Amino acid sequence: MSDAPLVGPRVVGHLARALGAPCPTLVLDAALLPADEWRLRPALAAIRRQVGGQVMKFALISRSAEPGWDLDYRFVQGLPGRAERFDFGAACGHSGLAAALVAELLGWVGPLRRPGASVRLRGQGGALVVEAAGASSAGESSAGGSTVGEGEYTLHYEPEADPELLPTGLAYEPLRTDAGEVGASLVSFGNPYAFVAAADLGLRGSAELFAADARVAARLAPIRAAAAARLGHPADGALPKLALVGAAEPAGLPVRALTATGWHPGLALTGAVCLAAALTLPGTLPHRLAGAAGPSLPTPAGPFLPTPAAPPLLTPAGPVTATAVRAAGRLARVTVPHKRARVLGRVVLAGGRPAAEAA
Template sequence: MIGHLAYATGSPCPTVVLDARRLSADEGALRRELTEVRRYLSEAGGSHVLKIALVRPSAHPLFDLDYRFVQALPDGPDRFDFRGSCGHSILSAVVSAERAGMLPALTPGGRVRVNVLNNGDSVVCEMEETGLNEVRFTVYFVQPVGIPLPELLLTAEPCTELVSDGVSRTVSLVSTGNPYTFVDARGLGIRDHTELFAAGDELFARMARLRVAAAGRLGWSPDGAFPKIAAILPEASGRIAARAVSVPGWHPTIALTGAVCLGAATRIPGTVAWRIAEEAGHADGPLGITTPGGRTVVTVATHEIGGQPSLTWVGVGRKHVTHQGSFVLEPLAHLQFEEIAQCLALSAASV
């Protein structure tokens, strides 16, 4: 079987992209196959690759690609979380799917429509620039019929009290793109973005425990990767500073889905994100997000459905992806389709 590695700038690690048609549909068998992939990558020096994308050409007439994300967990090669998605991995999957022949050549102005099987998201990836091994995208997370903003609240309330470290803390549990826990960093003893970005293991551990409390509130496994968590603060000129926890450490920027979810959360009155956006002086228009690794801009579009604002789409631009290479996954060589197997045999014979 052929694997592809691609890296989206700002992601914690590259994504390994696999052809879902060659893998088992049964989850137990799939877990065993993905365990072999992780062991093989680890032996080759790729133990840091914790994102897996499973892709296939979509049979749905509205989509070009079916995508399923798997978060590999660092506490063992057979440990995975299938619950959520990953925006950076979606882009890596698009670039790799072109290399695998699942998509036509990516060209500036072209669009690839992705069906996210994990959560039903519709994602449109528009190419801004293309090169030999690099592509720059604008990404749109689309709600085809719109979704009322209150329905994005995982607890049906804009703010939820969670007890962590013996203290009650106010958070907002919001889900679009991925489920997120948003907390005001000042409630964690952080005064400004300089302190937030410089904070180390102590703050990370507190946020990790708060994330576990959020998972418990939702009835989810505390050992998984979801919900994600981000601490946020108001900045000047309507911007928001954000720092997020990833797997297994601090996120170097913010997840693409995190930016999408944060942007949507600022539109829901009463949430932590809405209050901080108000304090920062953010008005209608694109939202600027400052992270330890740079800045990003999110555009949120809403319209009225049944008398209440509903999410239509969220867009993030200037996302850069590099295809890092393709390789034979030897433990899954028996899953290679015949044409590739023949080509590899001929290549080996000519050496």
Template structure:
């Protein structure tokens, strides 16, 4: 088996992209083969790769590609989360002309990826979704860790914390913050994980601090499995746009319209949402650039698991 390694700007690590159509049914069920992949990554100087994605042509006429994501964790793997950066990595590795219609097997999302005029990609999540159905507790604000936060399930479940409630009033303050801000956020995420029934060490729900400066410009910083995210997860940016369309949420209170620019430590994320009455029609993340770092790398893959 051969793999591609793809870097998407803003992601905390490159993605190892593998063809999924060469695997027998249930080959990933126990994760034993992935332990071999982990050892190979570590022994070949690629230990920084924390994301693994599989793609294959879709048998469904409405889609071009099927994609499955695996998050590498310090003590195992998470098979239940999604990653927009890795989804785009699969599209780039597959070398299909856009627009590419993708069925995300892990999360059930339907996504269209297409090139933009500036050399990047537009990643568009397509609905519709009843806006109220994106609130897992039915409430736009939930009290956790002594703060009013918003829990929104879009792509991945996300927790949004108002920067001002943490005493942070500018992007510079947020981007310079260290462990003193990270620890209370991790406690809020743990409380949200218990509330939503997420596994404690899965990295879900995602959590991000979001604020607005006096000019109204949004700024945000997310947390990944191992600490601060270098920018904001692609699904997290999409979730900001979705949440901004739901009255009463933290992003809605801070946002000034359906098209948003969000300053992050890794650059500005551009997102937009199409709203149709009580429903969200689509959410798009704009201008994502991706690069193939290594093509057709031989993999020491041996299929033994057939559960």
């Protein structure tokens, strides 16, 4: 395939980054790119060659024509290797946050400068709601809110319908690899994840887990491949994600996850969301490791209410709070507060090298 499917003489995008994300997200106007995957792949490959290897996440956005939605959002994960390697089936909450900030900068949505202002993004598998939490420490607007394109936000993930949290129907099961069997919980909310006990890799406590190096990450590759086969995903794709979970400590529940290029610097938003969902499911590895702190999802019908308090998630970048919410006896939402992000600048992509401009 050629790079011909790029639409028009140039494509203008914006780089934005959520704090804790492994790399920036390039946010693009979906109208400037092909919609069908067979033409979109070479178009994004051409863009990827221009922006360089530091950008592995791409968010395609457009104003939504559907009532109740602000943006239609499509995430594409770049995979290591050739520029044409992408996964079109994953989701990314950090990139959704980046997309909302760029949409605000473009004037596509109302300002996200006052607490409670929000943007609803319709993406793969559900809704991501980005809600302004308060003023940015980096600067103030004349009205007293956060500056455009930067601030602190609370993110809510909501599924489109009743989520099938346990795609295999099992809360815990063995994954068979050439090195033997490893127990795992396969849970799907936000993204599908395989949760594995850190102790099964010989890692005791959060200090050992967070100090694990690339050799430990390499040992996880066949486990993730076995989880992918179990869920019907290609072994070389982005899904399912894999995270090691430690036994609960006084400060919270240790967790460390892999991303496409190695250890995640913190924890993906979808990882926090999925782990919060797993903590509501008795029998799953996270629920067992959390012990008494792990909440069971209440069954009575009722309005949106938080489940019993779950432990903070301890990550290499610091603690993360993820609160599961129920409605009518089912998991309906997971909320993650204190997410920070900012727009980094504009990128003009054409036939030659990109020209980057400050936002």
